[in-house]
Amino acid sequence: MSQPLLSTSGLRKGFTGTGEPAVRDVSLQVAAGEILALIGPSGCGKSTTLRMIAGLEAPDSGRVFLSGRDITALATEKRDIGMVFQDYALFPHMSVAQNILFGARDSGPQVLERLLDMVGLSGLAHRYPDELSGGQQQRVALARSFAARPRVILLDEPFSNLDPTLRAATRREIRRMLKSSGLGVIVVTHDQEEALSFADRVAVMHEGAIQQAGTAQEVYDHPVNAFVAGFLGRTNLIEGIADGTTCATPLGRVRLDRSATGLVTLSVRPESLTLRPSDAPDAGRVSAVEFKGHDLTYWVDWRGMEVQVDALNDLRLHEGATVTLEIRGPAVALQDHVRG
Numbered sequence: 001m002s003q004p005l006l007s008t009s010g011l012r013k014g015f016t017g018t019g020e021p022a023v024r025d026v027s028l029q030v031a032a033g034e035i036l037a038l039i040g041p042s043g044c045g046k047s048t049t050l051r052m053i054a055g056l057e058a059p060d061s062g063r064v065f066l067s068g069r070d071i072t073a074l075a076t077e078k079r080d081i082g083m084v085f086q087d088y089a090l091f092p093h094m095s096v097a098q099n100i101l102f103g104a105r106d107s108g109p110q111v112l113e114r115l116l117d118m119v120g121l122s123g124l125a126h127r128y129p130d131e132l133s134g135g136q137q138q139r140v141a142l143a144r145s146f147a148a149r150p151r152v153i154l155l156d157e158p159f160s161n162l163d164p165t166l167r168a169a170t171r172r173e174i175r176r177m178l179k180s181s182g183l184g185v186i187v188v189t190h191d192q193e194e195a196l197s198f199a200d201r202v203a204v205m206h207e208g209a210i211q212q213a214g215t216a217q218e219v220y221d222h223p224v225n226a227f228v229a230g231f232l233g234r235t236n237l238i239e240g241i242a243d244g245t246t247c248a249t250p251l252g253r254v255r256l257d258r259s260a261t262g263l264v265t266l267s268v269r270p271e272s273l274t275l276r277p278s279d280a281p282d283a284g285r286v287s288a289v290e291f292k293g294h295d296l297t298y299w300v301d302w303r304g305m306e307v308q309v310d311a312l313n314d315l316r317l318h319e320g321a322t323v324t325l326e327i328r329g330p331a332v333a334l335q336d337h338v339r340g
């Protein structure tokens with residue numbers, strides 16, 4: 001990455017009365033014009049990290065830098081960082097225009113028009129928050145944070161209040177808006193699909209620490225450990241003995257995505273397996289079929305191991321069918337071996 005716009009180094013935060021720190025040694029970078037998603041299960045420390053970056057929470061140790069300048073000790077309002085909260089935090093007794101211009105650097109009518117236009121709310125300046133849909137309220141909150149002309153915007157679960165049909169369309173629209181703004185963006189979400197489709201890069205958190213960061217594709221295709229593999233999608237964890245570039249497994253010998261030797265755990269996504277009907281005496285057996293419309297998932301009992309395989313809806317195998325399995329492409333050798 002070129003010079004990051006925002007970076008943190010070794011952020012740590014514990015709360016009194018709790019054992020382990022909520023955030024441990026979090027170092028991350030965001031470039032101008034880039035969207036980074038911070039994802040992980042509930043309680044893993046995402047919001048606490050965001051709050052430390054915004055200056056709403058003081059870290060026990062670690063630093064926050066904006067364009068290389070240490071801003072760790074700066075007050076929130078002096079940081080050039082905007083934050084949009086999950087509940088949008090709009091003032092109910094103020095109109096859309098008043099909400100947007102609250103705390104704005106310039107508040108002329110052209111500024112308001114430009115901001116309304118940017119978030120697609122032209123003509124709604126005089127409405128009140130309770131006269132708007134959830135998606136419109138969210139756009140008012142975004143426009144309000146743009147009005148303060150920040151260099152970085154932090155979004156905490158921005159789509160969680162929208163109903164599923166609105167969500168995907170709003171996500172695409174807001175992504176376009178943020179990308180054209182050239183700001184650095186960090187979005188916190190616990191929704192994997194949302195993170196993969198909305199962000200340029202993702203950082204996966206677990207128990208207060210970042211497990212892996214990279215482009216959505218890199219992290220999905222090459223997870224470093226079983227937690228990341230399982231958090232970003234469904235996977236099969238299969239043990240094998242590696243000899244460098246290949247690995248012997250109960251599904252035959254497979255190529256590895258990186259060099260490894262000895263006992264390894266492989267992550268094989270259900271879409272990376274091919275299933276064929278077979279009468280061979282050592283064939284596996286379909287133990288369950290989950291129909292999902294366009295495609296389906298077969299659960300296969302393979303010599304005592306349960307393997308899930310995604311296939312298109314043209315195969316039409318039933319429970320009890322006997323099959324062979326093959327891993328397509330290289331398998332991912334995880335960096336921590338998982339003991340059963």
Ligand SMILES: Nc1ncnc2c1ncn2[C@@H]1O[C@H](COP(=O)(O)OP(=O)(O)OP(=O)(O)O)[C@@H](O)[C@H]1O
Binds near residue numbers: 018045048190
């Ligand atoms: N003010 C606080 N006082 C005590 N403990 C806190 C406080 N804020 C957060 N925690 C604890 O710190 C841990 C991390 O919380 P945090 O809100 O950062 O997680 P999160 O990943 O954002 O979770 P969620 O997805 O549920 O919002 C949790 O165990 C939480 O209970």
